[in-house]
Each structure stands twice: as C-alpha cells, then as structure tokens.
Amino acid sequence: MKPHHHPDVATLMAYSAGALSSAFSAVVSAHLSVCHACRECLREMDAIGGQLLTQQEGIPLSSDAAERLLARLNEDGPAMPEPHDAPSRHDPDLLPTPLWPYFGRSYRELSWKWIGPGIHHIRAQGVPDHLMLLRVAPGRSLPMHTHGGSELTMILRGAYDDTLGHFAPGDVADLDNDTEHQPVTAPGVPCICVAATDAPLVFSGWLARMLQPMVRM
Template sequence: MNPHHHPDIVTLMGYSSGGLSVAFAAVVSAHLSVCHLCRDRLRATDTIGGGLLGQQEGLALSEGAAERLLAKLEHTEPDTPTPPPELWRHDPDELPEPLWPYFGSSYKALRWKWIGPGIHHIRSHGADDGHLMLLRVKPGRSLPMHTHGGSELTMILRGAYDDTLGHFAPGDVADLDEDTEHQPVTAPGVPCICVAATDAPLRFSGWMARALQPFVRL
C-alpha cells in the first residue's frame, strides 16, 4: 500500500498536539499505520511542537523557524520508494489496528446496516466526541453530490472511488472542509469500503438525499 493522498499538514499537527477528536484521530492513526511518508511528517510536526513549547518556556525559537519547518513538511519525501517490509505482511481480513477498538479486527465479522441502494454503514462505538463510521458502497455507484457542514476525514480501506479531487485507492485520505463539493463515484470491481470521521452533517444538493438524511443520519 503506497498512498498518494494524505491528511493536511494542519491535521497532522492537530494529531501531534492531541487536539483532534477521537473520531478524527482514529482515521489519522489508521493512515499512519500504512503510510511511512506521513510518519516522517509526523516526526517533523513533533519537532515544531517541541520548538513552540520551548519558546513558551522561555527558550528562544529563531525567527521564521516554525514557517521553515512547515515548508519542509510540504516537501517531505519518503526515504525509500516503497513501504517498509512490515507493511507487506498484512492479513487481508484485518482492518487497520487503530480501528479495532471501534469496529473490531475482522472484515468478515462486520455487521453492515443498509442506508440506501448499494450503500451500507456501521457506526462506531467509543468515539463519542465525533462521528466515526465505516461505509461500504457497491462498485460503479455514484453518491449524491454534497458539501460538508464542517470537516470530513475519509480513508479508503478497500476498493476505490473517483471525484473532482482525483482517484482515491486503499490508504488514501480525503481531508475535506465546508468549501469542498464533490460526488464520489466508486470504481468497478469490488465494493469501496472506507472509514470516515465528520464533525457536522453533510449538505446534499438533491432533494431526495436531503429528505432521507434525517433517517440515515449522515
């Protein structure tokens, strides 16, 4: 697994500082478990946090240091072109380990709930300060056009989808806010399974999706 879409740097900094909700932190943790590039970036955000903490404690932080570190994060490249060997030995029935407290460890054991034609979901247990769910969408399915009432962080676990932001495959993360309008279309082949954290309801463009929203609670 070699992700091409990653959490925003600000999201990683929030994770590093402990400022994310349980739901959002769970998605970031799942991505970090398969992305060595973001683990490198996280180490750099820890450096920024340590520098800022040092400044608060009276230790001098050179002028522009935080900005230079942020710029470095933007251009961080992996040390090797492929994931490290520990990421290759993965049981295909296992969810990423950071998701086990919320959904269990096995895909086969998941109990999906129907919420629409070709769409099923599972709400988490134990992520009360944010909405965390698994979504499974049939191949070749076009989801309703929507924007976001707040932030959304979605990681692809299986399958793939395409939208105006690009192609999202296993390991990829879509880090979205209220300015993003999109309509994901799942790729042919296998169902698209993803884990998503939100802090506000979605805003659907179509009247039918808006009418059903109170019942499916998306």
C-alpha cells in the same frame, strides 16, 4: 501501498498537538499505519513541538515530580501507529490496527447496516463527532453533497473517483465546507472507507435530503 492523497498539513499538526477528536484521530492513525511519508512528517512535527515546549517558561519541577511526569507521558502518550505493512499485518482480513477499538479486528466479522441501494455502514458508538465505516457497491454514485463542517475519509478497500481525483486504498480525502463532490466507486469490488465528520453532510438532491434524518449522515 503508497498513498497519493494525504491529510492536510494542518490536520497532521493538530494530530501532533493532540488537538483532534478521537474520531478524526482514528482516521489519521489509520493513514499513518500505511503511509511512511506522513509518519516521517509527523516525527518532524513532534520534534519541533518538543523544542517549542522546552523554550517556554514554566514552574520548575522537583526531580521526583519530573520523573513521575515522564513516566506518565511514556505510559499514556500516543504511540506512533505501527506500520500496517509489517509482517504481522499481512492478513488481508485485518482492519488497520488503530480502528480495532471502534470496529473490531476483522472485515469478515463486521455487521453492516443497510442505508440505501448498494450502500451500508457501521457507526462507532461513544466517540465525539461521527466515526463510521462505509461500504458502497462497485460502480455506484453517491449523491452530490457539500459538508456542514469537516470530513476526513480514508479508503480501506476498492476505490472511487470524484472532482478531486482517484482515491485508492490508503488515500485520504481531507474536506471542508468549501468542497462539493459526488464520489463514484470504481468497478470490481465494493469501496470500503472509514470517515470522520463533525457536522452533517449537505446534500444537493431533494431525495437525499429527505432520507438524511433516517441514515444520520
């Protein structure tokens, strides 16, 4: 898998700095698990961030305090997501590892909820912002919409096309409120993606706007 669409550099920088919410971090982590190029970019950002920290003045720590701090960072700090194409990850039924805490490990164990003709979703609970899995039947058009804030979507299975191009497994759409689009899923298999949003979508059609409070998108 070699993704062609990636998170914005600013999004990766925020991830490196620990400034993303858990919902957006989950999508970035899932992409990092399949994208060698972004993992390398993140390593460079982490190294630059580490150098900047060493140049800042601060209160000197005792040797004991420094050792405890390093131990805490090693224990709780975010680890680089494991590549999803590693031998232990070849099972096609497994979701990307970073999504397991929110949705479980297996595609076949997912409990989808109907929200419209050919459209189902699963919403993660207990996370800031909105994080959900979305499954859209092949050959379907989603309503034309813009975004009330930011949206980060990664394709897990299937594909879709919109004004921004063709999005296949591993690709990420990093969108803001300046983007208006209407994804159309490719024929063949359902399109499954994971999406994080920090504000409701803004639909153009009156029917989609009427149904929006019911589906909470």
